[in-house]
Amino acid sequence: MNDGKIKVLIADDHKLVRDGIKGYLESDPDILVVAEADNGDDAIDLLSHYEVDLLLLDINMPGLDGVVVAEQVKSKYPEVKVLALTMLNETQYVRQMLRAGAEGYLLKSCSQKELLKAIHTICEGETYFGQDVMKSVMEAMTPRTKLKAPRFYPVELTKREKEVLKLITREFTNQEIAEKLFISPRTVEVHKRNLIEKTGSKNIVGLVLYAVENGLDKD
Structure with missing residues (x-):
């Protein structure tokens, strides 16, 4: 990453939340908040104007929701990492974000320390899921909760x-x-x-x- 800083775009429809997150992130000298969006459409548009390493993404937003935004970001900007930061802990939302390509999922109740750890972990090429959503993550990865029409079809592997x-x-x-x-x-x-x-x-x-x-x- 250029100049060693992780460049973050925050997408959340509540300014108070964005301000709080920005304050958390700016406490880390290795993270730079380059832009903010209060809806999904603007988040995608901003990616064409800023160099972004990680999109910190709420799920419930006006216009395009977080799942659709994640899908479009991964299609248009596959190099951008996506970390969901939401109040939603239901398995269906976790599954949808995983399938959209998100590298991580955190609840907004997480600590500042965990948020920073998640961002660094993801930008090092790994995935990160908060401990309080791990049950939902595991349920999202079990056959009994998969969609009726699987997205992943068998292919020939060595x-x-x-x-x-x-x-x-x-x-x-x-x-x-x-x-x-x-x-x-x-x-x-x-x-x-x-x-x-x-x-x-x-x-x-x-x-x-x-x-x-x-x-x-x-x-």
Whole structure:
């Protein structure tokens, strides 16, 4: 990232909330709030005018809701990370945001420390989900809660790709996968990229959803 700072766009329809979040983020010298939006349409428009690393996104907003915004952002600006920050803890919203490509999901009741940790974690290429939404995240990733018309359809994967995918669902790091399969971390990263492309996923969360929906997470 340019000059080492994480550039954030805050999208929330309540100014008081935006001001509070901005105050939290500005306490971190490595984070810069470059723009704010009070609705989904403006959030997408602002991305064409500012360099943004992470979109901090509410779900319930006027105009386009957070789910639609996340989908459009991932389509138009795939390099932008999306972190949902909302009051909604229902499984349906978590599932929708995961499938839209969000890298993280937090409740607005989270602490300043957790919010900053989530932003740094996501911008380092990982995913982050608050402890208070983990139950909903796990329910969103179980076959019994999947949509009637699955978005992820089976594709032909190699034996090695299936091995890597299974370890991803078990939260193995690149280094741990490499050691387990006797390959290099760089090779693991290549397999991950190929898996994302083959399955039509947007990120690692999408890969996990794909694995669960197609039974590839089990021995």
